Amino acid sequence: MSKKEEKDINISRLDKSLEGQGLLEDADDAEYERTLAQQRREAEERERRALEQAEAEKRERERQEEKERERRLAQERIELMKLKSGVIDESESTIKEEHDQIRELHGFEKVSNFFYHNKVWIIFAIFIIAVTAFIAIDAARREKADLTVLMIANNGLEARQDELEEFFEKYTDDFDGNGYVHVDVIIIPLNSHSDDYQQQNVNSTKFMAQLQGGESILVITDSNTDEDFKEIMTPDLPKEFPNNKYVDDMGMSWNMEVMAEALNYENMPNDVHLSMRTPVQTLGDSKETMQENYDKSFKVFKRIVDDMTEKAEAAGDKGLTTEPVHYDGSSSDSTDSTVNSENK
Template sequence: MSDKNNIENQNLIPDDDYEYEKKLAEEERSRRLAEEEKLREQAENEKKLERQREKEREKRIAQERLELLQLKNGVIDESQSTIKEEHEEKTKLKGMAWISNFWYHYKYMIIFMSFIAAVVIFITYSEIKRERPDLTILMIADNGLAQRDKELEEFFEKYTDDTDDNGYVHVSVISVPLSPNSDYQTANANSSKFFAQLQAGDAMIVITDSNTDEEYKNLMDPTLGEDFPGNKYIDELGFSFNSRVMADELKYEYMPNDVHMSIRYPAKTMDLSLEESQENYDKSFVVFKRIVDDITQRCEESNDPGLETEPIKYDTDEKSEESTQDSIKADEKDSSTVGAGNDQ
């Protein structure tokens, strides 16, 4: 049946077309055969080349082994050896390829270092922008001035320079009233704060009064009279605020007449060297002198009469004795109570 169909199909195709199609088919077959033969030859050639390279590599390895043995046994030296150290040539990346490769290998380190850098920048910026006082004053007198921090700050700011060049002057007044009339806990806390400030070394000017303990007075400079000869407002405690001018400045009408602006000796502390403490003293003394000169002149010009309010006097010995007597009476009362209980 198929032969019959083929015969019929051949009868349907013209002779010229049939011959042409047959020729094309034979050419296509020849071409495929030629390509296959070429591929076989290439494969054979590659195998031959690979075998040749393998033989050469084995020969080279054998030669190198032999030379290594000869080098080891001293038969030949390195100059006679054909073994050469081979270095793999590294490809140099550029542009985005280099960035991509660097990020791939070091991305976690980059993220970590970026975080550390951000923290350091934040801390540094905060430290730079943190408000620092141009001058620090210690207020240890316990006579009402502890409630006038604002007035004291405004007064001292008039005589203080902008030492940190931030565009404005700021004076910090630290109130740690050290009164002999304070209870034990308050006195102990304020005393600790006071000595902490002494260790820091920033506050050189101290506001004192006649009730200030001798232990603290001994820290002050008693030789200021040499710097201000003939000034009646200067004594061994410093500059006296006993004037109406100072009462008006601090808006304290009934300010006691025993208040002094003292300045303490420069001394080495755990936080500061003697040289650094001297620098703080010199900076504070500039302000101290400006105040002394200005207030003294104003008092002399106005013939200032001084203040009439007398300071509070604390009889510490009497108070201590009263406390002791009270303690004895309390103990006797407790003893009698216990005795009565035992009798029952």
């Protein structure tokens, strides 16, 4: 056996031994990793050289362009001096006034160009249109009220908007003829002695805004209602309901147990009134328009008075026992204040 054959046999035996121990496989993996690393380095080197070449070509191109620009400027300066000195005339000069060529745009390019130069105004117009559309759709979807009632008492009724609306809807007609009855009770509790001055200012402003129109006639008040607001309520209702103890110069007193039950307000104070605004000309409506709304509201007012009076008398209603809280800053308790008010 030759030395070469003996060497091949030994190598074969070594490979089998390494393979049996898992070492040959590891050696192959290491060699593969080294090959990949070498290939990555070569690729990165080629990319670096390509970038350097591109950068060098760019610098050379810019250098040539700058050189050409300087040459052209130098030539133009010489010709300009010749023009000034009269050596040559304008027809012989190579200096020409350059104008950018205006390319006519078509199709999408024209639309894109228009949007680019007017995008601020276009976006603003889209915003205005979107807001206007939202307001219009919201107004169209919103239920139009057959009757609007202002609730300015500050005694807990502000938490019973649903009960109030349901109560008034039982006595209201479908005035707009849309097939259903809806009463909108606007909650604006007013208390001039509240510590929440910001909220009271908001409520006062909201109430004053409602007074500029002649649509809201019925107003829920109490003994804490500002005297200036009481003056806009009609004092003539007792003439319409003679001998009815529940109607006084502030309107219909809700001092009834049956009323507290109807509104699901067990501890309702006994000073609540349903008042009506006196028809006058407002900033938003004429006196005639407000009178029409007054007549419509009076029908509802009369139905409530007649129905609740009948129920109270039938039940032997003794009135409410919850005394009102007076926000007058006085040191006397609420009971004394109520007694004094009743004596007056």
